[in-house]
Every structure is written in C-alpha cells, then in structure tokens.
Amino acid sequence: MDIKKIFSVPIVAILLLPALFAAFPLVSATITERPVIYYNGTTADPLLVPAGSNISIWTGNMTITGAQVWLWLSASGSADANQDNGDRWYAGPFYMGDVLNATPTPYTITPPAPFNQEGRNYTYTVGGNWINGTIPLMVQGEVDYWVKITDVNPVTTPTVPSSDVGVSTSRINFEGGFLMTPVSGAPDTPVTVSGSALPIDMTYNITQNGEFVANVSVATYNESGWLWTGFTYTFPVLDLKNKLSSGTPPQSANVTIKVVDEANSTMFTGNFTEYYREVYVDNDAWGLSGNASSLALHGGNYSCTQSQNITFSTGGQYNISLWWFPYNGQANIYLNSILVASGIALNESGAVGNYTITIPEMPSGSYTFRVIDNNNVEYNFTVCVVQVPTIDFTPDEGGCGDEVTLTFTNMADWIGEYVTVWFNNTATNSTMLANLTVPSSSFNITVTVPHSAGGARYVFLGNINGTPLTYGPSNKTINTTFLVTPKVWVDPASFSNDGLTFWVYGCGFNVTQFYFVNVDNQLMSGLVKSNASGDVACQLVKAGFRPGMHAVSFYSNDTLYTDNVTIYAYATFTVAATGDLVIGDLMDYMNSSFSSLNAKLVAIEDDIATVQTTLGTMQTSINNLDAKVVALQGDMATVQTILGTINGTVTAINGNVATVKTDVGTIKAEISSMEGFLPVDMTPVWIAVVLALIAAIASIYGIFVIRSKIAA
Template identity: 25%
Template sequence: MQINKKMYTTLMITILTLSMTFAILPGTVFGAVTIGAVAPSDTGAPGTTVTITGTTTTVGGEVVLYWDQIHAWDGTSGELGRVYATGTAYTIVVTIPEAKVGVHYLTVDDLSSDEAPATATYTITSGIAIDPAVGLPGDAIEVTGTGFNSSKTISMEYWNGTAWLALTTAPIAPQTSPLGSFTCTFTIPATLANADPNVRATDSTANTASAELVVGPYIVVTPIKGLAASTLQVTGRGFTANMLVDLRWLIGTTYVTVVNDSPIDATGTFTVTFSVPLLPDATAPGTDYTIRAIDNAASPIAADATFTLIQNAAITVTPGAGKVGSAVTVAGTWFTANKLLTITFDDTDVAAVVTGSDGSFTTSFNVPAAASIGAHTITATDAKGVTASKAYTVIILSLSLQTRATEYAQGDVLSVSGSANEGLSYSINWNIKDPNGVLLASGVIAPGDWQMITAASYVLSYPTHTAQLPADATVGTWNFTATNAGTTALISTNLFTVSVPATLDSVMDGIDEVKDQLDDMTDMISDIDGNVVTIKGDVTSVKNLVSALDISVLSADIDSIKVAVADLEAVVTAVAGDVATVQTTLGTLEGTITSIDGNTATIETAVGTLQADITDVKGNVDNMPAWIAVVLALVAAVAAIFAVITIRQKIAG
C-alpha cells in the first residue's frame, strides 16, 4: 500500500504522542533496577559497613536488599535492609553479615514493580582481631577470626624474627563455624618479635589472615578519647621495678610533665590518674596527642600511647517543630568517623546514614504518621555507641491572618498581620473589598515572607503587605479575606470599618457640648460648706462626651494650640484671692494670677498661659460670692481632668 507524505507525517506524530503519553503514566517502567556502586569496596571481611546505591523501576518505589537469597533474614541469608527511593534513586547502608570466605550476592528488588531484581557480588575475605593488641610474654591473648572456610581446622603461628612458629592455643585445634568464624586464646611466647604482622591464622584450605601484637613495656590510656579537662587513667607494665615514673604530654614539639615521680611496684606496673591539660579546641574528628611514660632507671624504659581529644557529639534539628509528615533535617558533628549511624524518633528508627571522615553527617526524614501531638525526642546513635539527642514538638498548624486594626479613616494605610506556629511551604492570597464588594487591593504572601521568632513561632514581616485607602473611600464596613493560593481554601476573614477622619471643627463642636453640660451642673449644687461644694448627680454625661471626642487631628499640634491660648480675647470677670475667673471666646476658664501689670493680669490655666483684662473687676474684686468661685473651680477641675485623660488616650491610641 502506498503511503503519501501527509499520511506518513500524521502517523509519526501519533506514534510520538503515544510514546510521550506512556512515558508519563504512573507506575510506568523508567528502566531496569540497577546496583550502581558498592562502597567503599565490593570486597571485605564480615562486619564491614557498605553503602549500596542504584536506581529503581518505579518513582518512590520500596527497595529491599537481600544477602544471598530472597527471603526474610534467617541468620545466614535473606533481607538486610529496605528503603524508599527518592525519585528513582536509592541508597541503602548495611553491615556485611557473618559469612564464609568467597563470593556472595547482593540483590536489590523493587517491590512496586514486576521488573527483575538487580544483583551484584561481594567477596568475603578472611580476617583476625587480637585482644588486647599489646602485652608482655606470658600474657593471655584472645583471637577472633571471620571469613574463613566453613568447618575447617585453624592453625595459629607467631613470628620470632626469622621464621613463623606454631602457637599453642586453647582449644588446641580451633574449628571454624559453618559461617567461617572461630575464637581461641594463646599465651605470648618469650621469643615473639615485634613486627607487623607477627601473628597469623590459616585454615586447612589455605585461607589466611594476620595481625600485629605489640610486645614489651607499654601503657594503656583509659579512655583512649575524651574531652578537655576529663579524667584519664594510665596503666603501665614492663617498667623498671620499684622506680619512679613521669608522665609527659606532647604539645606541639615540647613534652610537658603532667605527673611527676609516681611509684612503680615490684612487678614493674603502675597506675596513675590525672586530668587532661588545657589544650586548644579539637579539630574533627579529633586531635591526637602523644602521652609518654618514662621511668628514672639508669637505663630508662619508656612507652608511648595516643589520646584523642574530641568534643561532645551534638545534633541540630531543623525545624524544631512541625506537623505529622513534615520533613525534618538532622545534622550532627563529633560522632565516630565512617560509621553507620541511626536516627530514631522516640523509639522508632526513621533514618540511617554513614558518618563522614570527620564524624559529621546530614540526613532527613518525615515525622511518623503515628506521632502524637506534643514533645518527642530525636536521637542519633553511631555504631560505637556515641549518641546525641534533641527535642522536637509535633504540632497542629495554627495560622492567623487579619488587618492590623479594625478601625481606619479615609486615606489611612492599612497592613496585614499574621502569625503561625510553623513555617509555611505554600503561598496565601489576600484581598480587601469595600462595603459594595468592590476589590480595593490584593496580594500574595509567599513562604519567605514569614519571619521565624522561635522554632514554633513565625510572624508576617512588617510592613510586607499594605494597602492605601482612597481619600474618598466608602464609609462603612469593609472585608479582608485570606485563602490558600493552591487549594483556594479559606484561611481567615475579618471586618473593619472606614470612617471620615476627624477635623478641628468636629473637635470644637464636641468641646461646646462639654461646656454646655458643665454649665448645667451649676443647677445641681445642693450644699456649700466653706470651701466644699456638694453636687447632686454625676458627671457621666460629661465623661461620655469627652471620651467621644476624636482629637487625633490635634495630636501633632498640641503645643501650637497651647501657645494660641495667649491670643484669646480674655477678660477677668472675678477674682478671689489669687484665683481668677476668665471669660474667653472659647468660654470660661479659671487659673492662678501670677502677675499684674496695670489693667493686665498674667494667668496660668490648665490649657496654657494667657493675659486678661481686669478693668471690670479691679475695684470690686471681693464682691463675687465665694460659692460661685468654688463652683467654677470645681467645674474647671472636672473639665481639666477629663480633657487631660482623653487627650492622652487619643494621642497614645
């Protein structure tokens, strides 16, 4: 059949489209399961920590690592560990199990896929460990061997400086287990020479391993690593009997004596306790120092040992609080170098990582789904038992967003305030609408707009989000709304009012009302006793009027208003002693006369200093009834008290 060019092009586009569609379907195979690397090597003795990395078939698939056979661990073979892939990449950290010498198999299976598992080989080699690694002739030494052939006889030998000689062991002919391991002891021969190696083990199929045993005077430092100012114990053997020994600490290129003339017993043994001297801070994974013991014999015997200065292991947890499922990053320092380290959330293992050459690490995990609300403990523990912990709080998200105030005037600038008990990973949309539902302003609060105060306290940076009300903004009730930018779910909403700003005229009108109320109070006098006047009723109405005054327009000009008092058309209408009653264009005031110059008096009042004409009262200043002066003084005092309180409140607010 002939296919024209147009049909061919259409067919190719269809094929490409289908290919792309299948490529993005969930669960689609991206490639076979692989084992990319086994580090640090694919050869080693049992007990070695290795990291296996590779790729999976399924994004986020669960990956299981098996040793030799695919089944649950049974003590000799089976599952070694499992993780979930990140994307299609995985990393598994495991310890090589006890096994006999030879080739074994590491198998990785993606449980979410039907693809075939991936397999790599790991070659077990023989090895021995000697405990203790130092001694004197006649001392008992224990040897542990791994990675030999199964069920074979072991022969032990030592080096005398010229040849390998047989060692007498207990048991006499050690036998390896089915997994190629054995344990035996021997006594250090007097002819064993110092060399590396000088002890070896060989099975009946010629698999061999060796180690070094140091023979001769020695010292043991306990512990072998520690903190500044910590207590050390040094035990020495093989020194000159009944002599004295000094302990010296090598700092830089100079030995500093830390213990002087400590006695050695009749067997050439001593034990000394002292504190680590003042030293510079250690450098991770630790700073090594040489400790030397030297006796005072004619031919001094000396021995060295190493002490490693370290710092306390510590971890940081970021963030320190979060919801179930939240990501947590744990970083640590001063752990044992190159060791497998486990992270636990309370008693649940949540992550594993191998420390670096300096004992540091960084890893992450998600808060377990079963975690309860409240306090928990995150702990990091390495293979040597070094551990550090940090508190973590599981929380329920508490998020609040609103306008900073609930009352504004036309022309004001309003701002958005917010608080949360954890950092947010999503954006928030906000908008402001007038009483008619018309949008005035909107914005987006990004995750980076939140400022962390504590691990469980975040606030919206001020003034990150603001809006200017128009000078002619609609008076009435406005609406603020905040929603999740991704889901559009409502987060919060609040109402606020917009009003016409106060003016000087409105303030003066309010003052007139107060004056009228005070004038009415003269009809409420029920008794006068000397300088005491009794007023029937209360001053609630006056207080309410004063409290209602909006004098915010005056807050910036109080000083100029006080100065302007001197310009009032003031006339003294009465004088009693040094108290004058003054009539002004704003009403009646009362104050104290401080000086008189001709027909002009200078008077201090509650609102400022003014000068008044006293012509009308100069000749009969004593004719005013005393009770009227008392009443006026009382009224002025009440007005002054309320006015001062209100002015302070208005200015402060």
C-alpha cells in the first residue's frame, strides 16, 4: 500500500473530529445511578403506597454534582423529566449540603401546582443521603409511578435531559389515600376532606360525630394535564357550642369525621379539634392595671357584691375580645336585654380583638353580660354596672359674682333625693353653692361663683349635711373642678377730687402670693396679700387725680422681676372735672375770649369740621359752626360761621338749606335774609366748641401751657 494512503486515513479522521463533536456533542452526566424508594422499610417493585403519605428516598449510591435537587412524580419510566409528557415536580429545592450532612435538616415546602390544591404544606427531613417526607395525594389508582430526582431547576427548565435525571429503581402503585384539612379551629370552620387513588366507580358517605354530611362520588380530574382520581368535599365543621366555664384556656373537644364506603366500612377517620368559646374583658373593668384583658368565664359571677368584680361605668368605653366563636361569624353584646353592640364581625378564628364597646346610660346594679353569636349560642356572666353621675360647669372658669351653669348628668339613682353642691373656697373650708331636689337624670342649674381663693377649686355633691355622695362598689365621689380667676373693682367707680377715701377690692387671688399695687402705672410702696378666701382691699384718697380714666393694677411678686412681667388683675375708674382748678380756669378763659385762640376752619369732611387753634387742632360737628348763607350772587354764596365767613359755589338748595362747595370742603348752610347777617345767640355753640377743645387736651403738660397763656 502506498505509504501516503496509510497516513492519509488517520489524518482525515483527525481532521473530521471537530465536525463530529459539533454534530454529536459529548454530554457529561451530572447525576449517575438511581435513587431507591422505601415505604415501611421495603423496596418492593411496585411499592404499594397510600396516596398522600410519606416515603423515604435513598441517594447514597448516586453521584449528584448539582448544588440543589428537586423531586418529580412521573407516570412513565423515561430517563428524562419532561412536563410536556405529563411529568410534574412536586418538591424542592433541597440543598445537597443538607442531603449529605449527617445532621438531619427539616424542610417545610409549599408544593407547586397542581399539588397546591391539596391545601397543605409538604414536610421533609433531609440528611445522611436520605430525603424523607410527603408524597402527593392527587394521583390515580392502579397506575405505576416513578420518582425522579433532578439537579436542574424545573421552573426555568421544564424539560430536563436524562444526564441530569435519576429515576427510581422501583415503581409506586398508589392505594386509596385520604386527607382532612384543617384539623383544628373554631366552630363552622370549613373542613375539606379529600380522597385519592380510589376506584372510579365508588361512592362514599362523609359523617361528623355520626351525623350525615354528604355522599360523594369518585371522578377523574385533569389539572392542566395532570390526571388524578378521587373526590374533594368542603363543609362547615359541627358547632359543639362549648363555652369555657372553668379551668384555663385553651380547652377543646373533638369532632370525629369519617369516610364510609358502600359496604359501610370506615375508610378514614379524622378528628377536628374545636376550641371552646372565650371572652376577655378590659382590665380597666376588672380594676387591674395595664392595657390587657382578662378571661371572664361563662357563668361567672362578677357582680357588684363580689370582691373580684367586673365594673362597667355608664358612658365608659371598654375593650372586649372574643375567641373561638363561629368562623367568620357575627356576635351581639347585651346587658340583660339592652343592646350594647351589634354585628361584631369575627375572623376565621371566630375572634375579634379589642373591640370597643360603650356602656349606655342605665340604672346602677348587677347585669348579665351576654354575647350571642350567629349560631344563637350565648356566652354570659354577671357584671356590675355603675351609673357614673357627673357635674360640669359652663363656662368652667370665672370670678366671684359671675353666674355660671352647672350641668348634672346620669343622676337617675338620686331622682327625688335632696342633694347639696359644695365649693371648696379655701384650703380648709367649703361653702354650699346650691341645694336642691334632683328632678331628673340630667338637668341644669345656675349658680354664682363665691368669693374663693384663686386657681382650680374642688366642687362636689353632698347630702343634706354635706357628707359627699358616693357611687359604685369603690365609693367614688361626684366631683369636678372650677377655675377661679381674679377680679378687681373700685368703689365708687366714679368720683371727683374731694379729699375723701375710696376702696379698691379684689377677689379670686392666689392666697400664697404677695402683690404689688400700681395706680396709673405708678408703683405704690409695700405689698398686699389676700385673705384665705382670696379677697384683697386697699383704701386710697380721692385727691391728686386729673379728670378722666384711671387704672389700678396688681402684679404678682413672683413675676415682677422676670423678663415677662404681666398684670395679674386690674380695674379702671373715672375722675370727674368738678373741683379741678385747671379746668375751671380754662373754661373761664375760653368763655371770655374765643378769638384769642385764633380759631380757623381748615377742613370739612362729611359732618365733621376740623378747627385749628393756638392750642392745637380739634374736630367738632359741623352743626356747631351755626353756618348761614348771608349773600348770593349767581351761584356764588357767602357763608357766615362762628369762625368767620367762607365763600363757595352753591351746588343744591333744598328748602331753606343750601349745599355750598368751598375750598375747605362742602358745607350745608341755612339761607338767611340777604340784607345782612342776622345775629343769633351763640352760647350753645360756644359751649360745644369749648367742650370739644377740652376733650382734645391730652396731657397735663398741655394744661400747664394753657395756664401760662391765661397768666400772660
């Protein structure tokens, strides 16, 4: 053979290797060998396993290179795992570190569709090369299944090649299996009983505590390509109507649920744990501290005469908690037959937490607290209801002598009885504010604030001799507070400088304080202090005051030397001009010579005239000018006033009154004889002008200036 041909064959083969690898890639297996399935310690083929029970999977003979594994169930023994061919994964991922670890690791897994319809979680114990736990319930009877293990995520890879799959060495043949969920809860809880891998032509009866619930038939179901045979039925669990009447919670009783076949053979028995109803009452009603609630037993006596009582005050709000009443039910609460709350919505545990109730107005006494649910089951116990009488002032503050309204509420327990109202006016004494016979449950009276020490004063109701009225098992008093504010007045409030005395009185003063007294913002020497009833009195002389308004004010000694000095209380008084020499001289001067003031009319606006004098500018009513039209020429008019004449244009004439527009404003003047000025008695006008000038003098300094002019 030609030597070239001898070497050409292997060379061609070598050159073809890349093309062969491209067409037929080499696959490196990530899983080798097959898992072994055990049930009750056996590995028979096929294994007979009740649907929905537990199996054990041994992986110790396998090599798995992936970090996680998933479990599949397949009705075919194909080497791959293919969801398009009917395979379904049902659990995972499990970490290989946990699978290989000698210490077991628990897993709780929510299964994927369609197995999530079973309404339960799957549980596993993983370790020592074992994966032990739940097998699906939703399977067919008389069909062979294989368990497959993959180390590829089935969510992202629904078809897993055989190199990443390990198929169980034996088949599983499922026997009929049953499941009940949930297994505990409140009355009326929806319970689902399911059967699977059952003969297709069978029917079953479901009972609870021997009472017939339903007859169900086996059918074949297709859940997105996954087939299973069986039934599922949901019904409310029986209400055993139990109430917690003794002992400690939780307490429960069982509802026995059975599945019976056509031959009257019991195929399944399950017990539903149903808890006893419980009612919890706000610790405030128990007289206990904290915001929590405490259990009230059904049939318990917590009335007013008991040392351990539940006391509800009328108008008070309390939290009530209910447990294990009907599932998603409703409840009403009564005190005897008085409805307190209705339509209370309960959750899936038949519960409501911290539901606030308000106790309506009712006579005091022992009542039956009743919780009646939508199944007409009543949970009750005896409680104490106390009508809480109240008294309130409107307004709730004021000074001595003020009239205020006192409102009484919830006084039904005292209707027709004689009561008294006491006002704590000193630190050690109370004065009777009112006495009356209670006419009704709620009413008002008007009272006068007494002379009292200032600040918040305690007010209470008493009987005829002043002993405080009490209510409830803890003998609480009926009371309120009233804020007494300071008040000051001058007696007499108006006087002249006659050299006699006058008094400054105060009430409602703080009895622990000393006070400075100011007259016209001038500090007087010394301090004053009230008596025990908050009263003060200062005597002063009617001398040295100018006519007009004056003020007397009190300052607390505690605040006088701070950066925020405020008046504690004050009053004003008026001093008349009678006997004042300065005012008398001024009146004489003005009456003797008005012209010496150089009075000049400078402006008129509406009915006000502005007059400029040597003493300053004043304003007076235009009527005081005694304006008269003394000459007319065309529409031009000459108007005579007490301050002289002014000229202007007539804009209107109404009767004998002309409206004249002048340089200083518009004036209305009476039309007199055109032959000349008719003199009139000016005395009233002079008096008005003089009084207006007196009112314009604003200070003692101005008076001194006037006196200097008079002297000149």
